[in-house]
Amino acid sequence: MLEGARADCHVHSTWSDGEANPEEIPELARRSGLAAVAITDHYDPHAPDYRPVPGRFLDLPRLAAMIEWRDRVRTSQAGQGVRVWVGIERGPLPVPLEGATPDLVIASVHYLTEPPPTVRGRLFDEAYWRAYMQDVLRVASGPQVDVVGHMAGYLPMRSMLLPGSTFEERREIEREIARRFFIRDWYEQVFRAAAARGAACELHCPTKSPSPDMVRLGLDTGVRFSAGSDAHIASWIGDVGWAYDLLESLGARPADLWAPDFDR
Ligand SMILES: [Zn+2]
Numbered sequence: 541m542l543e544g545a546r547a548d549c550h551v552h553s554t555w556s557d558g559e560a561n562p563e564e565i566p567e568l569a570r571r572s573g574l575a576a577v578a579i580t581d582h583y584d585p586h587a588p589d590y591r592p593v594p595g596r597f598l599d600l601p602r603l604a605a606m607i608e609w610r611d612r613v614r615t616s617q618a619g620q621g622v623r624v625w626v627g628i629e630r631g632p633l634p635v636p637l638e639g640a641t642p643d644l645v646i647a648s649v650h651y652l653t654e655p656p657p658t659v660r661g662r663l664f665d666e667a668y669w670r671a672y673m674q675d676v677l678r679v680a681s682g683p684q685v686d687v688v689g690h691m692a693g694y695l696p697m698r699s700m701l702l703p704g705s706t707f708e709e710r711r712e713i714e715r716e717i718a719r720r721f722f723i724r725d726w727y728e729q730v731f732r733a734a735a736a737r738g739a740a741c742e743l744h745c746p747t748k749s750p751s752p753d754m755v756r757l758g759l760d761t762g763v764r765f766s767a768g769s770d771a772h773i774a775s776w777i778g779d780v781g782w783a784y785d786l787l788e789s790l791g792a793r794p795a796d797l798w799a800p801d802f803d804r
């Protein structure tokens with residue numbers, strides 16, 4: 541039932557730190573069975589490591605160029621029949637857009653706005669994760685957000701990680717952090733705050749988060765979900781099967797799925 545218009549609402553290109561050229565993304569999306577794809581490159585002048593160069597972050601002139609490119613793709617055959625959206629992924633604070641109108645803004649807490657001190661190797665620091673949870677709630681309740689990005693995955697734990705962990709080890713650490721600190725009440729508050737402003741919460745496919753129980757809670761709360769591969773690698777574009785299968789298994793309806801055109 542949800543299969544008709546599969547969308548990947550979170551993909552990075554070479555305009556920030558992704559591998560795929562924007563020009564090749566519509567074709568990659570079509571080949572992986574998508575009806576629509578959102579290119580959501582990093583744009584966050586507040587980020588401690590912000591460098592507005594291709595390979596790292598967008599800046600406003602390149603965002604404007606991307607939006608123009610999107611318009612050209614839509615009026616030509618270059619879209620390969622795939623609907624293309626151009627958005628941004630920002631951090632925990634609203635960013636200056638100066639009149640630019642991306643199709644969507646993903647707001648992700650990539651770092652804490654007021655981080656408590658951390659110790660390397662001490663990952664289960666309650667004060668730190670409480671501060672994280674506050675930032676996510678603030679993002680969901682604040683301005684300039686269409687999608688609350690990866691609330692329970694890709695957690696900002698770099699300053700606490702010991703060197704040499706694998707992708708899978710980091711995901712296991714995140715699941716443990718979620719088990720210890722991310723109480724049901726917090727999810728419910730975030731879902732309610734997002735739902736109240738018409739924002740979606742992301743089903744983040746590379747980390748398979750939030751957990752199915754919490755997605756069930758979200759559906760009961762009335763929040764909508766968007767599906768994202770968060771592809772930095774070209775071959776990940778369209779890897780949103782986990783999200784669609786989960787929604788299907790939970791009996792979600794098409795109206796539970798958010799996409800940029802939903803409100804436009
Ligand atoms: Zn992110």
Ligand SMILES: [Zn+2]
Pocket residue numbers: 550552629770
């Ligand atoms: Zn991302």
